[in-house]
Each structure stands twice: as C-alpha cells, then as structure tokens.
Amino acid sequence: MATAPSERSRVRRAPKRADYDRETIDAILDEALVAHLGFVADGQPYVIPTLHARVGDEVLIHGSAASRMVTLLGAGVPACLTVTLIDGLVLARSAFHHSMNYRSVVVLGTARFVEGPEARERALEAFTEKLLPGRWDEVRPPTRQELKGTRVLALPLTESSAKLRTGDPVDDDEDYNLDVWAGVVPLTLAPGTPQPDARLREGITPSPSLAAWGG
Amino acid sequence: MATAPSERSRVRRAPKRADYDRETIDAILDEALVAHLGFVADGQPYVIPTLHARVGDEVLIHGSAASRMVTLLGAGVPACLTVTLIDGLVLARSAFHHSMNYRSVVVLGTARFVEGPEARERALEAFTEKLLPGRWDEVRPPTRQELKGTRVLALPLTESSAKLRTGDPVDDDEDYNLDVWAGVVPLTLAPGTPQPDARLREGITPSPSLAAWGG
Numbered sequence: 281m282a283t284a285p286s287e288r289s290r291v292r293r294a295p296k297r298a299d300y301d302r303e304t305i306d307a308i309l310d311e312a313l314v315a316h317l318g319f320v321a322d323g324q325p326y327v328i329p330t331l332h333a334r335v336g337d338e339v340l341i342h343g344s345a346a347s348r349m350v351t352l353l354g355a356g357v358p359a360c361l362t363v364t365l366i367d368g369l370v371l372a373r374s375a376f377h378h379s380m381n382y383r384s385v386v387v388l389g390t391a392r393f394v395e396g397p398e399a400r401e402r403a404l405e406a407f408t409e410k411l412l413p414g415r416w417d418e419v420r421p422p423t424r425q426e427l428k429g430t431r432v433l434a435l436p437l438t439e440s441s442a443k444l445r446t447g448d449p450v451d452d453d454e455d456y457n458l459d460v461w462a463g464v465v466p467l468t469l470a471p472g473t474p475q476p477d478a479r480l481r482e483g484i485t486p487s488p489s490l491a492a493w494g495g
Numbered sequence: 496m497a498t499a500p501s502e503r504s505r506v507r508r509a510p511k512r513a514d515y516d517r518e519t520i521d522a523i524l525d526e527a528l529v530a531h532l533g534f535v536a537d538g539q540p541y542v543i544p545t546l547h548a549r550v551g552d553e554v555l556i557h558g559s560a561a562s563r564m565v566t567l568l569g570a571g572v573p574a575c576l577t578v579t580l581i582d583g584l585v586l587a588r589s590a591f592h593h594s595m596n597y598r599s600v601v602v603l604g605t606a607r608f609v610e611g612p613e614a615r616e617r618a619l620e621a622f623t624e625k626l627l628p629g630r631w632d633e634v635r636p637p638t639r640q641e642l643k644g645t646r647v648l649a650l651p652l653t654e655s656s657a658k659l660r661t662g663d664p665v666d667d668d669e670d671y672n673l674d675v676w677a678g679v680v681p682l683t684l685a686p687g688t689p690q691p692d693a694r695l696r697e698g699i700t701p702s703p704s705l706a707a708w709g710g
Binding site for chain 2: 288292293313314316317318319320322323324325326327328329331343344347348358359360361362364366369371372373374375376378379380382384386388404405407408411412415416418419420421422423426430448449455456457458459460461462463464465466467468469470471472473474475476477478479480481484485486487490
C-alpha cells in the first residue's frame with residue numbers, strides 16, 4: 281500500500297482505494313494498451329490518447345517531431361499520464377451505488393526527450409513488444425530515417441499512484457433486503473480472430489508471436 | 496466529416512482521421528464506459544477517469560460535492576473530456592508502422608452545474624441506464640439525501656472532435672514483399688458471466704435488464 285510520494289499525487293477521493301506500491305502501478309501500466317496524456321496549452325488542458333510502454337522506472341511515449349504534444353512535453357511542461365483498465369459493471373440494489381470496477385494509474389511529472397538513435401530504437405522495441413511479445417524479432421527494424429522522425433519522451437514514475445475498485449457492490453444496509461439482483465458483470469478487453477491484411481501475400485501464416493498469444 | 500468547430504478543437508496529427516460529425520461523436524461517447532477528464536490545478540494538469548453519460552448536446556459527469564475536480568469544474572475552469580475505444584492491434588510488417596485501431600472523442604470547454612434535485616435525478620438515471628439499459632426501473636431510486644450529496648456537471652459538445660483509425664496496417668511499398676504476417680487483431684470489451692453479490696438473497700434471479708443484455 282505504501283504512502284503517497286507527494287501531496288499532489290495523493291488520492292483524495294475514496295483514499296481506501298489508493299495503492300502507491302510500484303508493483304501495483306507497474307502491473308496496471310503494463311496491462312493498459314492506451315494512456316491518456318494531459319498537458320496545458322494556452323491555459324487549456326488537452327487529454328490525448330497515446331500508446332505508452334513502461335521501461336524500468338519510466339513510462340515512455342512517442343510521437344512525430346512535428347507534434348505539439350511532443351514539443352511541449354519535451355520543453356518540460358507539467359504532464360499527467362493516466363491509464364485505466366475497466367474490470368466490470370457494479371450493479372447495486374440502489375441506483376446511487378452503481379459503479380465500475382477498475383484499476384487506474386496517474387503519473388504526474390515532467391518528461392525528458394530520449395536522445396540518440398540507439399535509445400530510440402530500444403524504445404520502439406518496447407512499444408512493439410508491448411503490443412505483442414515476440415513481435416520485434418519478426419518484423420523489419422526501423423530505418424535511420426524512421427528513427428530520426430520519431431521523438432520519444434520518458435516520464436519518471438516518481439510521482440505515481442494507483443486507484444482500484446474491486447469486488448461486490450456496497451449497498452446501504454437496509455437495501456440488502458430488496459428483491460433486486462446485485463453483483464458484478466466482469467469486463468475484459470478480449471481479442472477476436474486475427475484479420476489478415478488484404479494485401480497479405482499468399483501462404484504466409486500467422487507469425488509465432490501471434491500464435492503464442494492465441495491467434 | 497464536417498469541419499472543426501474551433502481552431503483549438505481541430506485534430507492536428509493525422510487530420511485525415513478526424514471526424515467532426517455529431518453522429519460519430521455521439522456514438523463514441525455513448526459506447527465508452529469511462530471518460531478521462533482533464534483540468535488544471537496550481538499549474539499542474541490532472542487526468543482523472545470518471546463515468547460519463549451523454550444527454551442531448553451535453554456530456555454529464557458526477558461526483559461528490561467535496562471533490563476538488565467537481566469544485567474546480569463547477570467554478571468554470573477549462574476542461575477537456577476524452578474517451579477512447581480500443582478496437583484492435585495493428586500488426587504491420589515493420590516495427591515502425593505498428594499501431595492501434597481506436598475511436599476517440601475530445602471535448603473542450605467549460606462545464607456548468609446541473610442544479611435542482613429533479614435534474615440531478617434525471618442525470619443519475621442517465622448514468623444508470625448507460626451502464627445497463629433498463630436498470631433504472633429495477634433498483635431503488637435515489638433519496639433526497641443522496642441527490643443532495645451528488646453534484647452533476649454538464650459539458651457542452653460545441654467544441655468536440657472525433658479521431659478514428661480503422662482497417663489494415665499501412666506499410667511502406669517495398670515492405671509488402673516481406674515474409675511477415677500482417678493484419679489486425681480485433682479487441683472488444685467483452686462481458687463475462689455475471690457474478691452474484693456474496694450477500695445476494697437466495698432465489699433472486701438476474702433482473703430483466705441483465706437477461707436482456709445477455710447475462
């Protein structure tokens with residue numbers, strides 16, 4: 281459980297659902313496929329979905345060198361990266377206590393550019409492997425030109441927190457007598473049957489990474 | 496497709512994936528179960544996952560009257576509400592062109608408090624029905640006290656945009672000859688078997704709303 285690493289990263293609402301352990305935080309960041317990155321431009325907050333990959337004590341994001349988000353973050357504006365995993369509908373006996381089960385992580389801080397083609401290549405490897413473990417070794421590696429046009433940013437996990445809701449609905453005592461079904465409908469991000477690219481050459485079967493993953 | 500309602504809500508990266516039609520925007524907001532709400536406090540952006548429900552030309556969120564987010568938003572600070580639906584892993588022939596299929600909406604603006612117990616009750620109905628259509632009529636309605644402790648905020652959809660990536664990977668021409676499987680692994684948020692509350696009274700079967708939904 282640990283304690284909040286800073287006052288501003290302390291979970292304020294429902295603090296009993298907070299968890300500041302890096303093990304918990306890392307597991308949520310690693311499972312989530314998409315992060316929501318917040319930054320401010322001209323006084324207006326923007327929240328942009330983006331791919332991320334945790335490597336050690338940092339979470340990486342990447343984008344075009346021409347992107348406003350990348351430029352601002354690289355210049356050191358304050359950022360907030362949030363991921364949320366949806367685990368279930370919580371159906372209570374009263375409308376008021378309906379909720380969701382979820383696991384989320386909020387990371388506050390300032391990002392730094394990951395510099396140099398080799399470090400950027402390692403980052404691109406992390407993004408590719410996060411989507412599908414084993415994929416990196418099966419595909420064409422990035423060219424010098426591709427690495428040049430990509431910027432990678434690293435946000436430290438020093439100010440991070442997790443928040444989780446799990447388990448049954450919590451109803452008011454008197455409501456447990458109601459004739460209403462209550463419980464949880466689990467939700468998971470489930471893979472379907474892989475759809476081959478329309479331009480896939482004949483005779484090419486799913487690569488080992490996909491087969492290992494259940495494709 | 497339409498055009499961006501304002502310069503700041505114009506999609507800057509990959510503008511060919513932008514869609515400013517309300518029909519597209521509404522469908523994405525309605526399908527998404529969780530929104531990420533961005534606001535600024537003491538110069539630091541925060542991105543907080545929260546339930547939302549679109550009603551007409553506004554998207555509603557709710558929270559405790561004691562919540563900092565609710566207090567700030569009700570005071571009229573600039574906000575950004577973003578939802579993202581994850582549709583698939585895009586597996587290209589090169590590491591560089593790996594991506595995700597997704598549908599996202601970004602709403603910029605300033606929220607207003609929804610005032611009065613009746614309007615707040617309608618909002619709570621919208622949240623409950625969004626989780627599970629038909630649920631509202633099966634459960635105990637909110638009490639006066641519950642409505643008093645809840646604040647509802649409405650953010651207009653006047654400055655909103657959608658961004659979508661669909662379909663096959665886009666590889667470089669020369670890469671289509673590579674011996675690499677490429678395609679899309681579809682991803683959907685799939686419901687599992689409903690788990691009855693440990694304190695569910697004997698003999699209570701899943702309510703019609705749950706049965707209708709496939710539970």
